[in-house]
Structure formats: structure tokens, C-alpha cells
Amino acid sequence: MNRVVEELKKVKIFYIATVEDDQPRVRPFSSIAEFEGNAYICTGKHKEIYSQISKNPKIELSGMYDGGTWLRVSATLELDERVEAQESVLNDPTGPSQLYKPNDGRFVVYKLTNVKALKYNFYAAPEEIK
Numbered sequence: 001m002n003r004v005v006e007e008l009k010k011v012k013i014f015y016i017a018t019v020e021d022d023q024p025r026v027r028p029f030s031s032i033a034e035f036e037g038n039a040y041i042c043t044g045k046h047k048e049i050y051s052q053i054s055k056n057p058k059i060e061l062s063g064m065y066d067g068g069t070w071l072r073v074s075a076t077l078e079l080d081e082r083v084e085a086q087e088s089v090l091n092d093p094t095g096p097s098q099l100y101k102p103n104d105g106r107f108v109v110y111k112l113t114n115v116k117a118l119k120y121n122f123y124a125a126p127e128e129i130k
Helices: 003-011 048-055 083-091
Strands: 014-020 023-029 033-035 038-044 058-064 070-080 107-120 127-129
Touching: 003 038, 003 058, 003 070, 003 107, 003 127, 014 048, 023 048, 033 083, 038 048, 038 070, 038 083, 083 107
Parallel strands: none
Antiparallel strands: 014 023, 014 058, 033 038, 038 107, 058 070, 070 107, 107 127
């Protein structure tokens, strides 16, 4: 399994930061899936995050583990319009299969590229997740 996907599933709820004009925007997410060895997230075209990513695909993710450690991920999102990618994300237990259907015109998936992931705690140097 993709190590970043594995770690984000462990934190369960993580936060995605985007930018709108000069204002940061952060919201919770729980859907993370693996497709063709890559990490994928999803959203709906009707949401603000979709227009924010369309203008600037660079994001950061952050989530807390139990026990006081946390994960930070920076990435660039790449839209993947293939139905197979959408199906894979929706079939993942974290996928929003009750809200969307593949190729419904509202659902979009993004591959995380240029990923840099670091696991932090208060007592040691950050661990790079590859």
C-alpha cells in the first residue's frame, strides 16, 4: 500500500489547506484512497475547494495520530478524469459512495503528485514518509 495513504488512514480525519485569493482555507477530510500506487482524494465540483484547486493545485494536509504525533503532507493535485480512478476512490471504505457515482458530472478525483510527507512528534526529528 502507498505509505502516505496508509498513514492518512491511520489519522482518520485530516485537514486540507488550499488558498483562495490571498486567504488560506482549511477543511476536514476523511476520504483517501490508493489507485495505481498513488494517493487520491476526491470532492464535488459544486464545492469551493474545487474552484480553489482549479486555480492553485498546491495543497497541504495535516492530521493527528493518537498519542501526540502528527503528519504533514505537501502535494500538487492532478485531476484524473478516468472513470476507473473514480470507481477506485468510491470503492474505498473511506470513499463518499453514498454521495456520488462514477462519471456523474459532479464527482472529481485528484492524484497527489510531488508529495512530501513528514511524521512529527515532540521528542525526535521528523520522519520522512515515502
